Amino acid sequence: MSNVKLAIVYYSSTGTNYTVAKEAQKAAEEAGAEVRLRKAPELAPDEAIDSNPAWRKHIDETSDIEEATNDDLEWADAIIFGSPTRFGNVAAQIKQVIDSAGPLWMEGKLLNKVVSGFTSAQNPNGGQESTLLAMYNSFHHWGAIVVSPAYSDPKLFESGGNPYGTSITAGGDIPDEKLQAIRIQTNRVLEVASKFTEAYSDA
Ligand SMILES: Cc1cc2nc3c(=O)[nH]c(=O)nc-3n(C[C@H](O)[C@H](O)[C@H](O)COP(=O)(O)O)c2cc1C
Structure with missing residues (x-):
């Protein structure tokens, strides 16, 4: 049973990253972790959201999910971030969560967090890898421990083999092997975080 406190912080306009985040939540809860599923606060104006019915529908359907706060980041032993690719980069909504963590960073409270990402x-080939690497740049500043899935399980090879993090091609049902990839990634994050948690409690 995992003793890890895991925050899953995602942004999603049309549901892809939400579905992956829910799969990560399921895998982590099955492993016994304590999980907070949190969405990044929306930054886009209603006008933009209303121009895309799929976006409006998703926002309305997930209105009950709590927004990520610095308290969630401080609470967590491990954090998995999920972001759609935006011009090969992290979505502004997730970047806003990262940037808002400045006060925690100043106090050293992000040091040794175990972190990972999906997109x-x-x-x-629309920029999944560059999005994850851009996301991970900030985590190095935090002093967090980036845990990528790598090829830690042969099944990851079959799922497209992105060693940086689970990567989806949006626009349809998410294939089972991709859902399996996020489950493997989540369990790896929990395993590493658990070892750190134990090490700190022994210290
Ligand atoms: C401003 C903007 C930039 C985007 N840039 C890219 C891109 O660089 N490459 C790409 O393949 N898709 C790009 N997309 C498509 C999104 O990545 C896609 O809609 C998203 O992954 C869907 O995730 P979601 O369902 O969780 O919102 C872009 C979409 C928007 C709105």
């Missing part, structure tokens, strides 16, 4: 893009 989606419309095209199979």
Whole structure:
């Protein structure tokens, strides 16, 4: 049973990253972790959201999910971030969560957090890897421990083999092997975080 406190912080306009975040939540809860599923606060104006019915529908359907706060980041032993790809980069909504963590960073409260990420893009080569690497840049500043899935399980190879994090091609049902990839990634994050948690409690 995992003793890890895991925050899953995602942003999603049309549901892809939400579905992946829910799968990560399920895997972590099955492993016994304490989980907070949190969405990044929306930054886009209603006008933009209303121009895309799928976006409006998703926002309305997930209105009950709590927004991420610095308290969630401080509470967590491990954090998995999920962001759609935006021009090969992290979505502004997730970047806002990261940037808002400045006060925690100043107090050293993000040191040794175990972190990982997943993403989606419309095209199979639309920038998933650059999005994850851009996301991880900030985590190095935090002094967090980036745990990527790598090829830690042969099934990850079959799922497209992105060693940086689970990556989805958006725009349809998410294939089972991709859901399996986020489950493997989540369990790896919990395993590493658990070892750190034990090490700190012994210290
Ligand atoms: C401003 C903007 C920039 C985008 N940039 C890219 C991109 O660089 N490559 C790509 O393949 N898809 C791009 N997309 C498509 C999104 O990545 C896609 O809609 C998203 O992964 C869907 O995730 P969601 O359902 O969780 O919102 C972009 C979409 C928007 C709105």
